[in-house]
Amino acid sequence: MTSSCTFRPPFWLPNGDFETIWAPFFSRKEPASLRRELWTTPDEDRIAVDWVEGNASAPLLVLFHGLGSSSRGHYALSLGAALQQLGWNGCFVNFRGCGGVDNLLPRAYHAGDSAEIAWIIERLHHSQRPLYAVGVSLGGNALLKYLGEEHPDYLAGAAAVCAPVDLVATAAHIATQPFYEQYFVRTLKRQMGRYARRFPDLVDWQAVHRAKSLHAFDDAFTAPVHGFDDAMSYWRAGSSGPGLARVRTHTLLINSRNDPIVPVDAVAQWPRSSAVSTCFTQRGGHVGYVQGKFPGRTRWLPEQILRFFQGEGTDAKA
Structure with a gap:
């Protein structure tokens, strides 16, 4: 695992556009075994969740994906492989209408849907294991919005990757x-x-x-x-930005300064509570973070997140 949040891309990915596009379409996919369940929502709709099976007493990590993605996104598979290696459990949520399962009600999903995040986290809290949450892009904003609102403090830690907080x-x-x-x-x-x-x-x-x-x-x-x-x-x-000053959960924001989709200045401008740390890398693109020999792997991101959750220390800044 990396010793800090410093990220160095390979020479053959020269800028944020290449990093962003290469990661989902051309990087080496990590092996991850997922088991699917269908859940009924509080309003009698349905969503699909995919499980990474770990040790029974090990922590549980819930993942919320980005716009147009699913529990099978490149970052999800990389995180799933890392969880399996660690023996942790994972619950990878597919928002309504995603993951190949049509929802039953007109309601879809959106970047500010903290209510959807809330009932999922409350349900998982009852498993009586340390619970961590990760949100990516759109899912990251929804998670951060939830964290900035008045909810029971169910989470041991959280991370948001390339979240469009504004x-x-x-x-x-x-x-x-x-x-x-x-x-x-x-x-x-x-x-x-x-x-x-x-x-x-x-x-x-x-x-x-x-x-x-x-x-x-x-x-x-x-x-x-x-x-x-x-x-x-x-x-x-x-937007979750206005609530960052109210976050109580130990939270890591990971953003790239060459992200072509989410401008990092729009993230950095918002006041943050002392519970929120930042990892603003110079490179990485939008949820790219490809490293290694051609065609590259996307292991850096899950390693960084899990290091933070395990308290091993990074050079992230509060």
């Missing part, structure tokens, strides 16, 4: 990056076909299909489905 600033930045914005918009619109067939009167589906930007998509779908007036009101209400 959704307004992140959306404005992505709007200047057409490659990434169009990738996200196309991913979201592909998911909408299933929603439109099951809930034909839910929203103005023509407006959803016409959306060319995240702002237009969130105006047409995310905001009205989840009770917000428009995209801007959703982004403001869903």
